[in-house]
Amino acid sequence: MQNFWCRQLGLAFVVFAMIACSAPVQxxxxxxxxxxxxxxxxxxxxxxxxxxxxxxxxxxxxxxxxxxxxxxxxxxxxxxxxxxxxxxxxxxxxxxxxxxxxxxxxxxxxxxxxxxxxxxxxxxxxxxxxxxxxxxxxxxxxxxxxxxxxxxxxxxxxxxxxxxxxxxxxxxxxxxxxxxxxxxxxxxxxxxxxxxxxxxxxxxxxxxxxxxxxxxxxxxxxxxxxxxxxxxxxxxxxxxxxxxxxxxxxxxxxVGDVQVAxxxxxxxxxxxxxxGALPGKATLIADSPALEDPSREAPRQLAGQLVELINAAEKDVVLVSAYLVPTAELSDAIAQARARGVRVRILTNSLRSNNHLAAHAAYSGYIRELLQEGVELYEVRVDASDRQLYMRSPVAEKELGLHAKFMLFDFDRIFIGSSNLDPRSLELNTEVGLLIESEAFNSELRAAIAIDFEPANSWQVALDESGHLQWRGLNETLHQSPADSEFQRLEDWFIGLLPVDANM
The missing domain is CATH 3.30.870.10 (Endonuclease Chain A)
Known part of the structure; x- marks a missing residue:
């Protein structure tokens, strides 16, 4: 036992020594x-x-x-x-x-x-x-x-x-x-x-x-x-x-020799x-780089503009985000859109398809609130029937996750970029994207993603008559998050108890 504690103290000493010796970055x-x-x-x-x-x-x-x-x-x-x-x-x-x-x-x-x-x-x-x-x-x-x-x-x-x-x-x-x-x-x-x-x-x-x-x-x-x-x-x-x-x-x-045409x-x-491309008008939406100290300069320019776009929507909003942990401003914008009668659909990852368990744990605390507001919520199936569209064959043993980040506002505007709808993207990291004003391009994108919302490719999350969560698929309905094991659900629940939202 004495040797064990000596080893632990020695390891702690090494760690703190390396921290102390790390050169400050200027x-x-x-x-x-x-x-x-x-x-x-x-x-x-x-x-x-x-x-x-x-x-x-x-x-x-x-x-x-x-x-x-x-x-x-x-x-x-x-x-x-x-x-x-x-x-x-x-x-x-x-x-x-x-x-x-x-x-x-x-x-x-x-x-x-x-x-x-x-x-x-x-x-x-x-x-x-x-x-x-x-x-x-x-x-x-x-x-x-x-x-x-x-x-x-x-x-x-x-x-x-x-x-x-x-x-x-x-x-x-x-x-x-x-x-x-x-x-x-x-x-x-x-x-x-x-x-x-x-x-x-x-x-x-x-x-x-x-x-x-x-x-x-x-x-x-x-x-x-x-x-x-x-x-x-x-x-x-x-x-x-x-x-x-x-x-x-x-x-x-x-990769062999490069062949350049x-x-x-x-x-x-x-x-x-x-x-064959479609016409439109593009406006850059982006955060600015840190100037003096990244620890004190929150890059929130993009986040504010995305909220404004949701606030300006009159009929229909589609939000596709790999990681969904709404900030207070985003939650308010979604709630106000629903109060105006705007249809809001969201596609994000399920517990099973999410490659960041902590991100799903943070998101799970917002599911009921979104559904009660009337949001139509979908989660990608890891075994999506049409996953061959996004990966090299054979696909039988391969799994699918969502990484896309784009939004459609009514039927004439689209945002495509790097930003997820979570505090890490909206408040910590720098992000960039294009706001494209084009009815034709909006229509093309809607057609392209229609397959992602089909029950063979995503779960629709809903509340049953008793107010319990359910995940509706093509031929089955689940009463708990789709997961690869009970242990994964336990991990998700435990991490959800921790104050991790701000860093997701």
Whole structure:
């Protein structure tokens, strides 16, 4: 017993020593770089002429979303700006990296802004990427102590918790100042239907037109923030000229040689997309980066605008959010919408499909309130009958979760972006999205998601005649949350007792 307590005290000493020794992270001063502006290439001008207006192409399917991301990178002639919350070293992540390297090799300037949440054990690959002379990589709001995995990082940075709890959740890709992808997908297999066990239903939009400039400026604002730190100043792994060689060797072994189509083939693909896309007007809705201290600057610009959009709705609102934990302002907006007679439908994750148990535990406390207000509430089935639409075959042993973040307001406006409807997105993290005014695009999106609300693909949560919760499926009705085990329900109940809402 004495040895046990000695070991525990020794471990505690090591932890506190590492906390005490972690270097405080300061704002990084660097010269401001301008936002990308539309280049004068005939390649893009011919595509612009084919569209003839601001246009939008829905990236509904996972395979198409990855294919268009690679095509955008391959189409770049001058500059690529990419920001993301998560970037894994798996099939999808390595394909994207390989195409970025190929773009940089042919002279394209590449800027990548990556949040520091999911970078444990990635310092080596990040440092190797940054060795390319035409790739700049910055890490947003980096951890002071970078030891170990995610849990270790949180423990070793407890003295700086309020700062590191603020994260960049933005997801955009901008090419040559002409085209953008905005939406919910991170850069990993599960967001593109390639994971062997569990994949997400997600949503993005590919856009060209006047809205692109605002996305470019948004990226530049974050890129120039003092909290966007060059990876060279964050990661202390030093390799010589062999760093890039080793990276290329690893990518070649994983994904093979990159085959880039010529401008003629790429141009034809773009013109086909432009002529089949839908017109509309895009307005950027986004949070601003932290200026002086992330621990004291709540990024709530986007949250306020989303509430205003709900308040302005007259007939119909559809809210799709992977994680649903309504803030007080959001709860009031939904309640007032129902009081005005506005139909409100919500699609979110079930206990079984949610990849963050704590997020579901926090959400479960709001279910009854939403139903009593007359909200039509649906939860994604992990065994959705049509899940093959969002993942690579075979799908029999694979499960589905929801990761999409978009909203429809009446029949002429849509928001597609990175923001969930929870306090973490609305009050802690930075988020970005496009408000698109277009009856045609609204109609297309409604048609695309109709299948997600069908009883074979989602549970409708309701109150029975006695006021008890029930989950109605295609051929069955459950009287408790769909779960993979009773233990999962017990975990959900226990976590729900904890004051976790504010960090969800």
């Amino acid at each position: 704002r990084h001063d660097h010269l401001a770089q301008p936002a990308a502006i539309a280049s004068s290439d005939q390649f893009w001008r011919h595509i612009d002429a084919a569209g003839g207006h601001d246009w939008f192409h829905l990236l509904n399917g996972s395979e198409e979303a990855l294919a268009w991301r690679l095509a955008m990178i391959d189409s770049a002639h001058h500059q690529i700006d990419m920001e993301t919350f998560l970037w894994k070293e798996d099939e999808a992540g390595q394909k994207i990296l390989a195409h970025l390297l190929a773009a940089a090799d042919r002279g394209v300037q590449v800027r990548v802004l990556l949040d520091d949440s999911f970078t444990p054990h990635q310092d080596l690959v990040l440092s190797r990427i940054a060795h390319h002379p035409r790739i700049q990589l910055r890490v947003y709001n980096p951890y002071g102590n970078r030891s170990g995995g995610m849990l270790s990082r949180m423990v070793f940075n407890l003295d700086d918790f309020l700062r590191v709890n603020h994260r960049l959740h933005n997801k955009t890709l901008t090419v040559d100042g002409w085209a953008v992808i905005v939406g919910g997908r991170n850069l990993a297999d599960e967001y593109f239907g390639l994971h062997r066990d569990y994949n997400f239903r997600d949503m993005e939009v590919l856009a060209m037109g006047s809205g692109v400039a605002s996305v470019s400026q948004h990226f530049a604002d974050f890129w120039n923030s003092g909290w966007s730190v060059p990876v060279e100043a964050t990661v202390f792994i030093k390799e010589g000229d062999e760093a890039l060689v080793r990276l290329r060797q690893k990518l070649a072994a994983a 010529d401008d003629t083939e790429l141009g034809e693909r773009w013109r086909e997309a432009a002529t």
